[in-house]
Structure formats: C-alpha cells, structure tokens
Amino acid sequence: MREAILDKGANMGENKGVLFLAEGRDGGLAKITYELTTAAHEIAGQLGGEVNAALFGTGLTRAVAELARLGVARVYVVDDPLFAYYHPEAYLAVATRLVRDICPSVVLMGHTDTGRELAPRLAFALDTGLCPNCVGIEVDAASDALRLTRPVFGGKADGLYSLSEDEPWIVTIAQKVFEPAVAHEGQAAEVVAFAHRVDAGSFRISVTERVEDSSEGIRLEDATVIVSGGRGIGSAEGFAELKELAAALGGCVGASRAPVDNGWVPANLQVGLTGTVVSPNVYLAVGISGAAQHIAGCSSSNTIIAINRDPEAPIFRRAHYGAVADWREVVPALTQKCRAMFG
Amino acid sequence: MLTIAVCVKQVTDPEAPLSLFAIAADGRHLVPPPGTPPVLSTFDENALEAALKIKDAVGSRVTVLSMGNKLAKPVLKKTLAAGADELILLEDEQFEDLDSNGTAMVLAATIDKLGGFDIVLCGRQAADTDAGQVGMGIAAKLGIPAVTLARKVEVTDTSVRVERILPYGHEVVEAAPPVLVTASNEIGELRFPPVKAVIAAQKVQPTVWGAADLGVDLARSTRANLVKFFVPARDILCEMIGGSPQEIANGITEVLKTRIV
Numbered sequence: 096m097r098e099a100i101l102d103k104g105a106n107m108g109e110n111k112g113v114l115f116l117a118e119g120r121d122g123g124l125a126k127i128t129y130e131l132t133t134a135a136h137e138i139a140g141q142l143g144g145e146v147n148a149a150l151f152g153t154g155l156t157r158a159v160a161e162l163a164r165l166g167v168a169r170v171y172v173v174d175d176p177l178f179a180y181y182h183p184e185a186y187l188a189v190a191t192r193l194v195r196d197i198c199p200s201v202v203l204m205g206h207t208d209t210g211r212e213l214a215p216r217l218a219f220a221l222d223t224g225l226c227p228n229c230v231g232i233e234v235d236a237a238s239d240a241l242r243l244t245r246p247v248f249g250g251k252a253d254g255l256y257s258l259s260e261d262e263p264w265i266v267t268i269a270q271k272v273f274e275p276a277v278a279h280e281g282q283a284a285e286v287v288a289f290a291h292r293v294d295a296g297s298f299r300i301s302v303t304e305r306v307e308d309s310s311e312g313i314r315l316e317d318a319t320v321i322v323s324g325g326r327g328i329g330s331a332e333g334f335a336e337l338k339e340l341a342a343a344l345g346g347c348v349g350a351s352r353a354p355v356d357n358g359w360v361p362a363n364l365q366v367g368l369t370g371t372v373v374s375p376n377v378y379l380a381v382g383i384s385g386a387a388q389h390i391a392g393c394s395s396s397n398t399i400i401a402i403n404r405d406p407e408a409p410i411f412r413r414a415h416y417g418a419v420a421d422w423r424e425v426v427p428a429l430t431q432k433c434r435a436m437f438g
Numbered sequence: 439m440l441t442i443a444v445c446v447k448q449v450t451d452p453e454a455p456l457s458l459f460a461i462a463a464d465g466r467h468l469v470p471p472p473g474t475p476p477v478l479s480t481f482d483e484n485a486l487e488a489a490l491k492i493k494d495a496v497g498s499r500v501t502v503l504s505m506g507n508k509l510a511k512p513v514l515k516k517t518l519a520a521g522a523d524e525l526i527l528l529e530d531e532q533f534e535d536l537d538s539n540g541t542a543m544v545l546a547a548t549i550d551k552l553g554g555f556d557i558v559l560c561g562r563q564a565a566d567t568d569a570g571q572v573g574m575g576i577a578a579k580l581g582i583p584a585v586t587l588a589r590k591v592e593v594t595d596t597s598v599r600v601e602r603i604l605p606y607g608h609e610v611v612e613a614a615p616p617v618l619v620t621a622s623n624e625i626g627e628l629r630f631p632p633v634k635a636v637i638a639a640q641k642v643q644p645t646v647w648g649a650a651d652l653g654v655d656l657a658r659s660t661r662a663n664l665v666k667f668f669v670p671a672r673d674i675l676c677e678m679i680g681g682s683p684q685e686i687a688n689g690i691t692e693v694l695k696t697r698i699v
Binding site for chain 2: 228
C-alpha cells in the first residue's frame with residue numbers, strides 16, 4: 096500500500112469528469128453497474144467532463160460489450176485471471192494507477208462487497224476524501240462541491256457530508272438508489288485495455304482457500320419475494336416454517352441480525368445495513384421489530400407486509416400492510432392458502 | 439510474546455430507540471435521553487473477543503486503545519475486565535469529531551509510539567457512523583497489510599490466518615505480522631467478565647495521552663466534513679389487516695395476489 100503512494104502517475108491528464116468502477120457478474124454486468132452509470136451521468140452533467148468506466152476481472156468480453164453500450168466515453172478494461180476474484184492488493188494497485196492516469200474529479204463505486212472494501216483503501220492511498228454508502232448526491236451549483244447524504248446510526252438518521260477540496264472525491268453509492276441505465280445499440284464507447292502491471296509476487300496477503308456456501312436456490316438480491324424472519328421466530332425450526340411459505344411463493348428466506356447471531360440461519364441470509372440490501376417485489380417481515388439497520392436493507396422493496404405481535408413495533412411505520420398477530424398462528428394458514436393460490 | 443492492539447470506540451447505545459434521541463441545535467450531534475450510558479461499539483467488542491480468543495489459544499499481551507474526548511472510563515474498563523492487559527485512552531479536545539482520516543492518524547501514531555504490534559484489531563465499522571474506514575486507514579498509515587471482515591482469526595508459527603466472510607461463503611487469507619484485521623459479528627460476542635475482574639478493573643488507572651504526547655498534527659486532517667445530521671421523513675401509512683389468524687392469512691393472500699404475477 097505504501098508502494099502505491101510513491102507510485103506517482105506518469106502521464107497526469109486533464110480528463111476530469113467521473114470514473115466509475117463497474118462490476119461484472121455471471122459473465123454480464125451486475126445490477127449496481129447500471130445504477131452507477133446513471134449516477135455518473137447525473138454528476139458529470141453538472142460538474143462537466145466525461146463519464147468513463149473501469150472493469151476488472153476475467154472473461155469479460157460480454158460484460159465489456161454491454162458496458163460500452165451504456166453511453167460512457169471510454170471503458171478501461173483489465174481482463175486477466177489475476178483479477179478473477181477481488182484481491183485487495185491487486186485491485187488497489189490497478190485502481191490507484193488508473194485514477195492517477197486519467198485524473199477524474201469523482202470516483203464512484205457501488206457500496207458492494209468490493210466497493211466498500213476498495214474505496215477506503217483507494218481514498219487512503221490517494222489521501223483524498225471518501226463518503227461511503229451514499230443515498231443522495233447533489234452538486235452545489237455555486238462551488239461545484241458534492242453534498243452527499245448517507246445513513247448513520249444504523250439507519251436511524253441521515254448525515255449530510257462534504258469532502259475536502261483535494262480531488263478525486265471518492266463515493267460509494269448504496270444499491271437501488273439510482274434508476275438503472277439502459278443500454279443502446281447505437282452507443283459504442285472506446286474500449287481501452289489497461290496495462291495493470293500488477294505483480295502477484297509482491298502481495299503481502301495471500302488467499303489460500305475460497306469456500307462457497309452450498310446454500311441452494313435463489314440469491315437474496317435476485318428474489319422477487321422474500322419471507323424474512325426476526326428474533327420473534329425463536330429457532331431454526333421456526334425458520335423451516337418460513338421456508339415453506341417462501342417456497343409456496345417462489346421466493347426465498349431472509350433474516351434480521353438476531354437470527355444470524357443466534358445461529359438459526361446462516362450469515363448470508365442477513366438483510367440490512369451490514370448484510371444484503373434487497374428490493375424485492377414483496378418483502379414479508381415476520382417477527383421482525385424493524386430496527387433501523389434492518390430497515391435500511393429492505394426499505395426499497397415495492398411492498399412490505401409485516402406480521403408482529405407488538406402493535407408498537409417500528410416495522411409498522413415502514414410497512415405498507417401489517418397484521419398484529421402471532422406468526423405461529425398466521426403463517427401455517429398463509430402457507431396453505433398460498434400453496435393453493437400460487438402452487 | 440505476541441502483541442495485539444485492539445482499537446475500540448465509545449458510542450451512544452445503538453439499541454436505544456430513536457424516538458428518544460434529539461439532534462443538537464448545531465445539527466452535528468445526536469443527544470441521547472438522560473441516563474443513557476455510552477457503550478462500546480459492537481463490532482469493536484467482536485474485535486476484542488477475537489484478540490482474547492488468540493490470547494486463550496497461544497498467549498498474547500492485549501492492549502486496548504480508545505480515542506475521544508470526555509471518555510467514560512467505566513465503560514472502557516469493561517475491556518480490562520473481559521481480559522485485556524492494558525488500556526490506553528487518547529483524550530484531547532482536538533480528538534472530538536475527528537473524521538476517519540484524523541482518527542486513523544491518531545491511532546497509527548499511538549501504535550507507532552508503542553513500538554508497533556503483531557496484530558492490530560478493529561471492528562468492521564462503528565455503530566454510530568457506519569463508515570468502515572478507520573481500520574484500513576490505520577493500516578495504510580502504518581504501511582501494513584489489512585484484512586477485513588474476519589469471522590475467525592488464528593495465529594500460526596509464521597502468519598496470521600483469517601477467515602473472512604464473502605457474500606456467499608468465506609475465504610482463508612494469510613499474512614505475516616504485522617497485520618491489521620477488522621472483525622465482523624460472526625466472530626462472536628464479547629465474553630461476560632467475572633464480577634471479580636470487573637471490580638479489579640475499576641481500580642486500574644489507564645494511561646491517558648493527548649495530541650501533544652503523540653506528536654500528531656491534526657490541523658489539516660479532515661477529508662470528510664459533516665454538515666449536519668437529520669431524520670429523513672420516511673414513515674408510510676400502514677394498512678392494517680385484522681381478524682382471526684385465518685382472516686389475516688386470507689387478507690395477506692389478497693394483497694399477494696395483486697403483487698405476485
């Protein structure tokens with residue numbers, strides 16, 4: 096990391112504008128990439144300058160072609176097996192070099208597993224400011240400074256921030272905040288293969304094993320229906336009941352933090368600020384009180400339906416439909432009804 | 439002996455309900471209801487637990503560092519009661535409201551002054567600001583590798599072995615010390631200290647250092663400026679479905695029918 100600081104960019108350009116770090120997934124682009132594109136255009140529209148994208152990974156042909164149709168000026172690509180998985184030293188080295196080369200005013204990343212790891216490293220390597228997990232970005236017309244809004248106190252309040260003068264300003268953007276951009280056949284960005292010059296031999300962190308959980312079914316962020324349980328579910332057996340309901344609805348099971356901490360469900364089912372941010376068509380919150388940090392992960396769902404015994408539970412202030420009831424009595428009846436209806 | 443530093447932050451209790459908080463007139467502070475004691479940020483408690491697990495396994499000296507202004511010493515002494523060997527408080531008016539960069543500068547300067555540690559542990563993010571930057575900042579300033587989101591930390595003869603959580607699994611990462619590791623809640627909750635240890639800890643006088651002791655110049659440290667906190671208007675009108683469990687199930691199904699195609 097210290098090496099990166101000493102590695103001054105050789106050809107400092109005058110490009111400015113906005114650079115965003117695209118993310119690939121399953122050979123194509125991850126959803127956040129389309130949202131970043133929209134955010135980048137909105138900012139560049141006010142600050143001036145080009146919108147450029149960067150994409151690191153391997154086997155990127157289809158993803159790059161898609162990215163090039165999103166209305167960006169240039170796509171900087173590092174397509175190399177060394178970048179198949181996120182490695183902090185590899186990604187930091189190439190991101191630092193790229194930013195020094197093209198000198199954007201703003202660097203955008205998604206507040207994803209990659210973005211929230213890489214953005215602070217990049218900010219400290221470049222010694223500039225970072226605002227993470229932004230849900231709002233405005234450009235102050237008088238000063239051209241960014242005014243950034245992000246949830247704080249576990250989502251209980253928002254904070255409005257500005258960054259110090261030194262560019263580039265680094266911003267990670269919360270998922271599902273910006274409308275996804277649409278690809279157009281007529282648009283063709285210039286694709287630049289970026290020479291990364293990263294030497295894996297210099298890494299101080301080595302990844303010796305990578306284990307994927309064999310959790311079956313749909314990923315939380317892709318689900319159109321999520322049946323989520325909280326502390327009120329009380330046990331792993333309780334979650335088995337929710338799983339049956341989710342199956343009847345063609346959806347999957349999620350959880351607030353308490354069931355994860357109690358070991359009733361695996362950690363990757365956690366919805367919230369520190370888990371996955373979801374926006375399904377229907378979010379059924381069962382036995383979830385509605386702590387702000389959980390709400391921050393599901394509030395953009397189209398319809399939230401809450402079942403809770405406590406009429407004062409905060410979840411009822413965020414849900415579109417609610418029922419004050421014991422889930423143990425409602426869920427079996429609901430599962431039966433849904434099997435008949437949607438099965 | 440293996441040396442471990444754990445950086446902990448004192449925060450307003452994140453479990454207290456928001457309706458009881460007020461935002462101060464300057465917009466820059468959240469005022470808790472009277473009698474709400476501050477707590478250790480939860481992920482920092484996980485970081486301390488990770489350190490104590492290493493101490494249990496291979497033996498180590500655990501030093502806790504906490505930075506702030508007007509720190510509540512009884513709250514921080516909980517770390518000693520739980521098993522830390524030493525508590526160093528970094529207190530100065532200048533340390534109030536520092537951003538991630540300033541905080542990382544102070545903690546890195548402290549670690550340097552103490553001669554460095556084999557492992558520096560931090561929580562993955564603070565319970566109040568949720569920024570998740572300070573750990574990586576300390577590592578960058580010390581020039582040591584940083585591994586984030588640990589669910590398990592072990593020490594072998596030559597390296598620190600970390601299981602770090604991935605969205606759909608985990609990876610095993612190794613680095614030779616010195617290394618910084620940020621802890622996630624999967625590491626486990628901080629152990630409950632025995633009463634005897636709590637009483638003994640309250641008698642300990644922690645070392646207290648200010649900006650001058652550390653020789654750290656914070657004049658140009660700010661990278662992110664807080665303009666104000668505010669509570670966004672987000673409440674929506676909830677339509678209640680009443681009746682017997684069967685009637686509720688029927689009502690919810692009616693809603694689902696229009697929402698699921």
